[in-house]
Amino acid sequence: MKELLLIIAGSVLVNNFVLSRFLGECPFLGVSKKLETAISMGFATTFVLTMTSVATYFIQFYILEPFGLSRFLQIVSFILVIASLVQLVEMVILKTSPALYKALGIYLPLITTNCAVLGLALLIAIKRYNLIQSIAFGLGAGIGFTLAMALMAGIREEMEFGDVPEALRGVAIVLITAGLLSMAFLGFSGLIPM
Amino acid sequence: MYQLVKDFFNGLWNENPTFKMIIGMCPTLAVTTAAMNGIAMGLATTFVLVFSSLLISLLRNFIPAKVRIPCYIIVIATFVTVVDLFMAGYFPAMYKILGLYIPLIVVNCIIMARAEAFASKVTPMRAIADALGMGLGFTWAITLIGAVRELMGSGTLFGFPVFGENVTRWVIMLLPPGAFITMGVLLGIMNLLTRRGVKNTQCH
Numbered sequence: 001m002k003e004l005l006l007i008i009a010g011s012v013l014v015n016n017f018v019l020s021r022f023l024g025e026c027p028f029l030g031v032s033k034k035l036e037t038a039i040s041m042g043f044a045t046t047f048v049l050t051m052t053s054v055a056t057y058f059i060q061f062y063i064l065e066p067f068g069l070s071r072f073l074q075i076v077s078f079i080l081v082i083a084s085l086v087q088l089v090e091m092v093i094l095k096t097s098p099a100l101y102k103a104l105g106i107y108l109p110l111i112t113t114n115c116a117v118l119g120l121a122l123l124i125a126i127k128r129y130n131l132i133q134s135i136a137f138g139l140g141a142g143i144g145f146t147l148a149m150a151l152m153a154g155i156r157e158e159m160e161f162g163d164v165p166e167a168l169r170g171v172a173i174v175l176i177t178a179g180l181l182s183m184a185f186l187g188f189s190g191l192i193p194m
Numbered sequence: 195m196y197q198l199v200k201d202f203f204n205g206l207w208n209e210n211p212t213f214k215m216i217i218g219m220c221p222t223l224a225v226t227t228a229a230m231n232g233i234a235m236g237l238a239t240t241f242v243l244v245f246s247s248l249l250i251s252l253l254r255n256f257i258p259a260k261v262r263i264p265c266y267i268i269v270i271a272t273f274v275t276v277v278d279l280f281m282a283g284y285f286p287a288m289y290k291i292l293g294l295y296i297p298l299i300v301v302n303c304i305i306m307a308r309a310e311a312f313a314s315k316v317t318p319m320r321a322i323a324d325a326l327g328m329g330l331g332f333t334w335a336i337t338l339i340g341a342v343r344e345l346m347g348s349g350t351l352f353g354f355p356v357f358g359e360n361v362t363r364w365v366i367m368l369l370p371p372g373a374f375i376t377m378g379v380l381l382g383i384m385n386l387l388t389r390r391g392v393k394n395t396q397c398h
Contacts, residue, residue, distance in 0.1 A: 020370045022224035026303055029219060075278065075297045076271040083264060112267075115220045115301040122297055167385040168378070171216050175378030183371040 004136045006192055007129075011140030013188040017116050018148040019181055024116030028149060029174055031107065038153035039146065044104045046142025048086055048111045049120055053138025055081050056121035057131055070125070078121045079112075086112045116145055151181060198323040205327030211304045212335035213384045218304040221295050222336050223373040229352050232340030234288045236333025238281065238296060242273045243305050243332075244325040247313040251321035254314045266309045267300070274300045304332060342376050343367045 017023045027045070032038045056078055064070040064077065090108045094101045101108075111117060120141050124134045155177055164173050211217050221239070225231045246269050250257075257265045278296050281289040289296065299305070308328055313321040344350055347367035349357035366372050 022220050022370070022373070023298075025219035025223060026217070029216070071279065072275060075275050075300055076268060079267055079271050079300050080264070083267060112263075113301045113303060113306060115298050118301050119294060119298055122294055126294070165382070168382040169385075172378045172381040172385065175374050175381065179371045179374030179378060182374055183366070186369065186371065 004132065007133055007136045008140035008143070010192050011137055012144040012147060013185065014192050016144045016148055016185050017119070017141045018145055019178065019185045021119065023119040024114050024145055027107075027110070027114060028145075028152060028178070029171055032149055032152040032174070033156055035150065035153040035157055037107075038149040040103050041107045042142070042146025042149045044089075044107055045111055045114060045116065045145055046139070048082075048089055048117060049142040049145070050135060050138040051085055051089065052082055052117050052121055053124060053134040054131070055085055056124055057129070057134040060121075060125045074122075074125065078118060082117050082121065083112045116141060148181070152178065155181075198319060201320050201323040202327040205324060205329070205331040206334070207331070209328075210331045210335060211307075211328055212332055212339075213381060215307075216381070217307055218302045218332060219377075220298060221302060222332075222339065223370075223377060225292055225295050226336055226340040226343055226373060226376075227347065227368050228344040228350075229337050229341040231288070231291055232337035233333060234281075234285070235292055235295065236329070236336050238277045238292075239299055239302060239304065239332055240326070240329025241277055242270060242299050243308065243329045244322055245273045246270045246305060247308055247321040247325035248318055250309045250313045251316060251318045257314075262310075262314065266306065266314075270305050270309070271300050304328060339373075339376055339380060342380065343372055347372060 011017065015021055018025065018028045024045070027041055031041050059077060059081060060070070060074070064074060069077075086109060090101075093104065093108070120138055124137060127137075129137055152174070156174065159173065159177070168176070205211065207214075209215055212222055218239075221235050225235045246266070249269050250266060253265075253269075274297060277299065281292070281296055308325060312324050316324075341351060344352075345356060346364045349355060349361055349363050364372070367376065
């Protein structure tokens with residue numbers, strides 16, 4: 001139990017996917033203008049990340065490795081699984097909750113090309129987590145992503161009213177803000193004994 | 195011929211993926227702790243970009259529009275696997291540093307964006323010219339970021355010492371915050387130089 005908590009805390013705070021592993025920068029910079037959409041995007045991604053962690057665990061340790069295909073087919077099979085998983089999630093959400101589908105709509109298919117998802121799959125294979133640990137890692141990664149998105153969107157909403165130098169307007173100031181956020185997250189690095 | 199030259203230079207400056215279009219941020223921020231990493235990552239991405247653009251351009255009349263994205267992904271993933279195995283075999287030291295970010299070239303938006311917006315619509319020659327320009331544009335941009343971070347963080351450039359022993363190293367530049375801040379400041383400088391407003395990120 002303690003180990004699982006450490007994995008979750010580690011992926012949320014210490015090695016935050018966005019702010020310290022640099023995975024999922026595109027939605028972090030692209031869709032963090034409004035708090036609401038940022039949080040919806042965060043939840044959708046969390047869902048996909050958790051599903052991916054289960055799917056890639058079985059593919060890596062029950063298909064690729066027993067047949068010795070890991071070196072050649074890992075990247076291709078992971079990305080295909082992620083793409084179809086995203087498609088599946090999209091269809092399920094459309095059937096079960098059209099309202100949620102409408103809210104997430106355009107962001108859902110984009111999750112395929114979010115490097116956080118493929119990064120998570122590869123990290124699970126590298127770290128050789130077991131099933132429960134993989135799920136915890138996926139969940140933690142998703143929560144960390146949502147946290148970073150929400151923080152950034154909150155700051156950006158406030159920044160609308162700020163007097164930003166002309167050259168830094170747009171993405172530049174967002175990157176510098178992300179730098180300061182990331183610096184704040186460095187403070188968590190002592191949280192987990194190495 | 196003139197068209198090819200234009201396509202090539204487009205990626206180097208006018209539509210530079212890093213500083214103008216602001217796509218492919220993950221490797222840009224992650225691996226640029228040294229200038230050499232920037233070159234290696236840039237060339238690996240260029241290789242994938244050139245060959246996947248060529249293949250997608252050749253197949254442009256055969257791929258049905260509805261399933262084009264999965265088709266592009268498979269083509270790209272195949273070339274990334276080639277690079278991955280090549281780097282692991284011939285440059286194990288660099289492979290260790292770049293690690294996770296080599297397989298992640300698959301989801302680098304630059305490649306997908308060029309496949310979707312350019313390579314799938316033009317002749318193979320133009321697709322190659324554009325891919326080379328974009329790839330080299332990405333390479334110089336991340337090498338520059340790497341050089342700035344390396345110079346400030348460890349006082350060296352391409353591994354050669356530049357500052358004396360007495361100059362304080364800014365270790366923060368080598369840590370994640372340094373990546374964001376360097377990129378943000380460089381982007382600001384680029385905006386000053388070109389005096390043009392920043393376009394929004396158009397990643398996916």
